[in-house]
Amino acid sequence: MGFIAARRVAKEVESEFQAFQTVASQVVDVIATAGVVLDQFNNVVRASPGAVQFGLVQNRRLIHAALVKLVDRARISSGAVKEDVVLETGLRRDQVWVDARAARFGENYVMLIVEDRTESKKLEDTRRDFVANVSHELKTPIGAIGLLAEAIVGAADDPQMVQKFAGSMQKESQRLANLVQELIQLSKVQGAKLGENTVSIDLAAAITDAVERNHLLAEQRNIKVVSAAEPGVKIRGDYEMLTTAIRNLIENAIVYSNPGSQVGVGLREVEGIAEIAITDSGIGIPESEQERIFERFYRVDPSRSRETGGTGLGLSIVKHTALNHGGEVRLFSKVGIGSTFTFRVPIENQES
Known part of the structure; x- marks a missing residue:
């Protein structure tokens, strides 16, 4: 290939790369979450403000190994790849849960989208713990009332024991009533506007x-x-x-x-x-x-x-x-x- 032809090819490649960068910039800039475009060497070509704030990029490189592996999988995949990833960010190495998706963009580029799911994960954990706690707390007095009822039936011919078991049953029923009442109150104050x-x-x-x-x-x-x-x-x-x-x-x-x-x-x-x-x-x-x-x-x-x-x-x-x-x-x-x-x-x- 002659010098002039080589110059022409180089200009075409440069023009194509500049056109791609323009498209990549436009796409990444409108992404509300964290978005990154990487070249064939995994250098960051473009990163959205969210990606920078989220701490995904440093010196034009992805700093989380799990995300790099996801990008590498996307390069050999025919479609987009997705994975839930736990990252550590900041000086305190706080854990964040993200939904990461990567797909090829053009011949040599990969676009990575990362959405922070930490709050929804915490809410789901809180909901699950709350349901488990409520189930446990309700089971205790309900179980006690059932056992006491059986004891009363079995002690029908002993008025003193019936009175004792009835008193315990009243105490457990009051505990159950208090729990239900406070659950209602908590539900009201949590959802109150x-x-x-x-x-x-x-x-x-x-x-x-x-x-x-x-x-x-x-x-x-x-x-x-x-x-x-x-x-x-x-x-x-x-x-x-x-x-x-x-x-x-x-x-x-x-x-x-x-x-x-x-x-x-x-x-x-x-x-x-x-x-x-x-x-x-x-x-x-x-x-x-x-x-x-x-x-x-x-x-x-x-x-x-x-x-x-x-x-x-x-x-x-x-x-x-x-x-x-x-x-x-x-x-x-x-x-x-x-x-x-x-x-x-x-x-x-x-x-x-």
Whole structure:
């Protein structure tokens, strides 16, 4: 081949490559997820902003071996190849779950599309765990009620044993009723959208209501509940949802306190934030447990929960209620000293 012919071929190849780059750029730029185009040497020709942000590319190379293997499989495949891949990203090597698809693009190029499925994976895991937990929690009292019913039938000629088994059955049925009620409440607060369906709530009144709802429990456990609420602090929200959350915090403080001790409930306004603090001098929560106590069905002291009929859902309801009202829940606790839960929500805008 002569020099002129060689120059002409080179120009044609360069022109073809530039045309391809233009097409590749246009395709990748409109991809909402992470998209990468690689040449025959696995050099990155084009990467979408999502691919860069996701940390797929460094120095024009794919940095995840699993994705490189997928690209190599696509080169010898007649169609697109797909695989669910677990990647490690960032300095902390956090795991992310992705849906990766690769297909040949032209003669020597491969297009790789990566969609982040981490959130959907976590939601699915949460849903599966939730169903498993609910099944387990329901099975326990239902099974106990069945056994107690059989025991009552077998002890029909012994009134004292019938009375004993009937009392146990009543306790288990109450535990079942509490669980169902709190599952309904949790379902409501998780799916709640307050929007315009809110009212102005006087927090002092809500606290008084929540304390009153725990009056019988406090008497039974010989716990004194002392309330000191700063008047005039108002928020916008759902009154029943909010009162239930405060009641749950007070109930927890009573249950995990020693008989004869005191639970304090306070309210104050700090820089536009209403803070409701519930303090006890009970058993306290180990530091290793504090991050998990707002999880569904998690119990710091399972034996005490069984004794009191606790479901492990109360604090999860509190957390979601705070989030629904644009707030948060803070915890300070020391083992053997006690705990303080602070429910924090923005106060009502008085200008409107």
